[in-house]
Amino acid sequence: MSRIAYFGPVGTFSEQAARMFAQGENLVPVETIPAALSAVREGEAESACVPVENSVEGPVTATLDGLAEGSPLVAVAEVLLPVHFTVLVRPDVDTIRTVASHPHALAQVRHWLERNLPDAETVVASSTAAAAVGVCDGEYDAAVTAPAAAETYPLKVFAEGVADVPDARTRFLLLSPPGSLPEPTGADRTSIVAAAANRTGSLAELLTELALRDINLTRLDARPVKGNFGVYRFFLDFEGHIAEERVGDALAALRRRCEVRFLGSYPRADGARPVERDTAAEERFVSAARWVQAVRNGELA
Numbered sequence: 001m002s003r004i005a006y007f008g009p010v011g012t013f014s015e016q017a018a019r020m021f022a023q024g025e026n027l028v029p030v031e032t033i034p035a036a037l038s039a040v041r042e043g044e045a046e047s048a049c050v051p052v053e054n055s056v057e058g059p060v061t062a063t064l065d066g067l068a069e070g071s072p073l074v075a076v077a078e079v080l081l082p083v084h085f086t087v088l089v090r091p092d093v094d095t096i097r098t099v100a101s102h103p104h105a106l107a108q109v110r111h112w113l114e115r116n117l118p119d120a121e122t123v124v125a126s127s128t129a130a131a132a133v134g135v136c137d138g139e140y141d142a143a144v145t146a147p148a149a150a151e152t153y154p155l156k157v158f159a160e161g162v163a164d165v166p167d168a169r170t171r172f173l174l175l176s177p178p179g180s181l182p183e184p185t186g187a188d189r190t191s192i193v194a195a196a197a198n199r200t201g202s203l204a205e206l207l208t209e210l211a212l213r214d215i216n217l218t219r220l221d222a223r224p225v226k227g228n229f230g231v232y233r234f235f236l237d238f239e240g241h242i243a244e245e246r247v248g249d250a251l252a253a254l255r256r257r258c259e260v261r262f263l264g265s266y267p268r269a270d271g272a273r274p275v276e277r278d279t280a281a282e283e284r285f286v287s288a289a290r291w292v293q294a295v296r297n298g299e300l301a
């Protein structure tokens with residue numbers, strides 16, 4: 001039976017996302033995001049479910065860095081999860097001295113902690129559920145977790161629905177080795193990483209290639225190329241699917257300018273369709289390409 005490796009242990013938001021992706025696969029928890037990606041690269045799982053961005057804290061850098069290097073993986077699906085937290089404590093605790101969680105989770109409850117547990121020290125754990133395991137083991141007094149962790153670990157709920165920013169969301173990807181792409185749906189997203197040259201205007205040129213084709217950017221993140229201070233890779237998400245003429249045309253233009261790694265074309269979780277200007281409509285790209293071909297064939301002028 002095929003397997004989805006997810007950023008665990010049991011009780012993370014990533015597990016919840018993996019359940020939404022699963023169609024009968026076994027869900028396999030692994031300790032870190034790089035380990036989830038390695039599980040797929042080494043054939044221990046067919047796909048990996050990891051967080052990629054959060055509406056409050058931004059990119060999940062371990063995922064971005066893990067996708068930029070190593071054998072290629074592509075996103076085949078995404079889900080968006082609403083994120084609010086449950087604070088779990090050991091049943092016997094009287095004073096909460098330490099609160100642990102994933103750095104992204106701690107950042108999303110900073111104000112709540114200042115107001116409700118001002119004297120507690122915050123401690124970084126590898127994930128929200130790893131923090132709950134640490135509370136069970138007596139390492140910390142409290143953990144900021146996904147609501148699902150309350151059903152998994154023998155801990156007491158100290159607070160629920162904790163979130164500094166209402167309506168926070170995290171986007172998760174299902175990643176597989178390159179293979180057949182998901183069919184275009186009309187509401188898709190394409191992800192790439194581009195190594196723009198370190199010279200005047202090179203990023204602007206890449207973005208212009210998208211703008212000229214009326215392709216709306218949905219995310220732009222820069223990550224340093226390790227060991228090469230001042231050199232960056234740019235992670236771009238934009239509307240559309242590589243199967244579309246205008247998106248393929250834009251990707252070819254980007255590829256002419258710099259090294260590009262394709263990270264997938266997959267249906268958007270929110271189902272949002274791009275707003276197309278008439279001159280950039282898919283059908284115009286297709287008919288213009290046909291016209292060039294006809295001119296080349298000597299059939300038209």
Ligand SMILES: O=C(O)C(=O)C[C@]1(C(=O)O)C=C[C@@H](O)C=C1
Pocket residue numbers: 007011012013014015051054060083102104105126127128129146169170
């Ligand atoms: O999946 C989990 O529970 C995590 O620990 C990761 C993570 C993240 O990286 O953003 C997932 C969702 C929440 O935004 C907080 C933490």
